[in-house]
Amino acid sequence: MDLLALSDFNLVARYGGFGRAARAAGRPKATLSRRVADLEGSLNLRLFERGARALKLTEEGRALFERTGALLTELDETAAAIASGGDTPRGRLRISAPLLFSQTAMGRLAAGFALKYPEVRLEITTEDRPVDMVEEGYDLVIRVNPDPDETLVGRIFLRDRLVVVASPNLSRPAGDLAVPAIVRGTGDRVAAWSLMTPSGRSRLPVDPVLRLSSLVMVRDAVRAGVGVGRLPVSLVSHDLAAGTLVQWGAVEGADIALWTLYPSRRLLSPRVSAFLDYLKEAFPKGTPDELAAFVPG
Known part of the structure; x- marks a missing residue:
């Protein structure tokens, strides 16, 4: 196969x-x-459907693009590393990260990484949706409890857990009376939350009075005393230590794992390896307390 023609095909597809x-x-x-x-x-294959105004990959063309794009990139990076006489991280590094992690930690992490590796051009986008790494050109993604994906490999670098917290001024109702609750998004229709407390499992009836799109917004509303909320312990640890929020229990079965994911068929580039090592240095134990250190007090 002509590598130059394959490279031009990938250029047009991209x-x-x-x-x-x-x-x-x-x-x-x-x-x-x-x-x-x-x-x-x-x-002997048609790789593009050529319309009057649009060019679209055929099914065979998409398969060829997905399987060869990363390999050609790796060849280019290897040649550049050899030509420069080493494997110093350099070039563009595109990362997709979830909203809350980006809001709390990614700004400082990105700044520190840029200072340590000035030849890397770091680009970070924030979104909670699953992204297509090949199609959208990402080198690395960070995701919370991702679904299994045979095309990706990765590792857990942080763990967290959900707890139910409230203002000290909000009392837990007796019996089966529902407590006002602040929930994230519009899909949570559960009438009660299952909690783990020092005395065992308990059921907390809830009445969602606010639906907000981010956990930072949920935390701020809980601080104001509107109702209870389910939040990562890293996000509220300062409040719990200061007594501005109190914990009613841990959410049963709601452990959080943050993963770094990358294509399994591609050798790691020096810049991806450098970022993975940098995360390991920032979170050596991978505990909620280490993430809480990035949250403003």
């Missing part, structure tokens, strides 16, 4: 069109079109 790819690479559009046509001919 930019979604011959014109955009040609402008980005400073290459003639006709050359890219001819190279891709030659590759299709050698494989």
Whole structure:
């Protein structure tokens, strides 16, 4: 297989069109079109559906792009490392991280990493949705309790747990009376929460009076005494220590694990390895207390 033609195919697939790819690479559009046509001919496969205004990968083209894109990137990085005489981390590093971790810790982590590795151009986007690492061009993703994925490998670098907390001024109702609750999102329709307390399991009836889109917002509303909330212990440890919030119990079966994930078919680049090592240095034990240190008191 012609590696140059394969490289041009990946360029066009990444930019979604011959014109955009040609402008980005400073290459003639006709050359890219001819190279891709030659590759299709050698494989006896149609890799793109060519419409009047749009270019779309076929199923075979998408499979080829997903399986060869990372390999070509690895070849480029290996050649660059050899040419520079070492494996110093350099180049662009794209990371997707969840909202709460980004709000509490990622700013300081990113700044420290940039100071330590000035030749790496770090780009971090914040989103809780599952991202397609190959399709969207991420080198590393951080996710909370991710679903199994055969195409990815990773490791846990932090653990946390959910606790139910409230203002000291809010008393727990007697019997089966529901307590006002602040919940995240719109999907939580549960009428009661299962808690673990020093005296054993208990059931806490709840009446959601506020639905908010972020856990930081939930914490702030709980601080104001509106109701109880389920929050990561790392986010409220300062409040619990100061007595501005009190813990009613731990949420049963709600352990939190933060994972770093990356494509399994790709050798780790020096910059990805450097970031993984940096996280290990920042969270050597991976405990909630270590994450709480990043939360403003």
